[in-house]
Amino acid sequence: MKKAVIPIVISLLLLGSAVIWVIQEQPVRAAEVLPFIVLLILVVFGLYFGYRRIISHKRGEPAEDELSKGVMRKASSLSYYISIYLWLAVMYFSDKTDLETHTCIGMGILGMAVVFAGCWLYYNFRGIMDA
Amino acid sequence: MHNRIRELRAKQGLTQDDLARSTGVRRETIVFLEQGKYNPSLKLAYDVSKVFGMKIEEIFIFEEEPGKAAG
Numbered sequence: 001m002k003k004a005v006i007p008i009v010i011s012l013l014l015l016g017s018a019v020i021w022v023i024q025e026q027p028v029r030a031a032e033v034l035p036f037i038v039l040l041i042l043v044v045f046g047l048y049f050g051y052r053r054i055i056s057h058k059r060g061e062p063a064e065d066e067l068s069k070g071v072m073r074k075a076s077s078l079s080y081y082i083s084i085y086l087w088l089a090v091m092y093f094s095d096k097t098d099l100e101t102h103t104c105i106g107m108g109i110l111g112m113a114v115v116f117a118g119c120w121l122y123y124n125f126r127g128i129m130d131a
Numbered sequence: 132m133h134n135r136i137r138e139l140r141a142k143q144g145l146t147q148d149d150l151a152r153s154t155g156v157r158r159e160t161i162v163f164l165e166q167g168k169y170n171p172s173l174k175l176a177y178d179v180s181k182v183f184g185m186k187i188e189e190i191f192i193f194e195e196e197p198g199k200a201a202g
Contacts, residue, residue: 056157059148066172067160127168 003063004053011046014039038110045117070128075119082119083112134191137165139183154178 018039022028028036053063064072087108094104140150147165151158154175163169164179171179171191180187 059158061151061157062155065156065160066175067163067169068157127163127166129168129170
C-alpha cells in the first residue's frame with residue numbers, strides 16, 4: 001500500500017506548492033500560466049499512477065510486476081536519453097534569452113518530468129515487445 | 132512470438148484475474164500478453180505453462196523472423 005500512496009502524496013505536495021506559488025505571485029503573468037498548466041498535468045499523471053496501484057492493491061495484485069518494472073526501466077532510459085537533448089536546448093536558449101538561471105533550471109527539471117511522463121505513457125500503452 | 136493464452140484460458144474457464152493471481156502478476160500483464168504486446172520472462176512463461184498444465188512451447192509459439200538464419 002505504501003508504494004501506492006507515495007505517488008499520490010508527492011502529487012498533492014506538488015499541487016500544494018504550485019497553489020502557494022500562484023498565490024504568492026499575484027498577479028500571475030501570462031508567461032507563468034504555462035508552467036502551472038504543466039505542473040497540473042504532472043499532478044494528474046502522479047494521481048493516475050497512484051490510483052492504478054491502489055486498484056491493484058485492492059484486487060490483491062502486486063503493486064509492481066515484471067511488466068510494470070520493465071515499462072519503468074524502458075521509460076527511464078528513453079527519458080534520460082531525451083533529457084540530454086532537452087538540457088542542451090535549455091542551455092542554448094538560456095544564452096539567447098535573458099532568462100534567469102533558476103528559471104532555466106526549473107524549466108529543465110519540469111521538462112524532464114514531462115518527458116518521463118510521456119515516455120511512461122508511451123510504453124504503458126504500446127507495450128514492451130523487446131524486453 | 133505469439134501465444135495461445137486467451138484460447139487456453141477460455142477453454143479452462145479462467146478469467147484474466149484468475150490467471151493473474153495464479154501467476155503472481157497484475158491483470159494488465161495478462162492483457163498485454165494476450166494482445167501480444169509483451170513477451171514474458173522465462174519465469175512467467177513457466178508459471179503460465181504450469182497453470183495450464185502444458186509445456187512452454189505448446190503455449191508460446193516462436194516464429195523465425197525472415198532473414199534471420201537459425202543457429
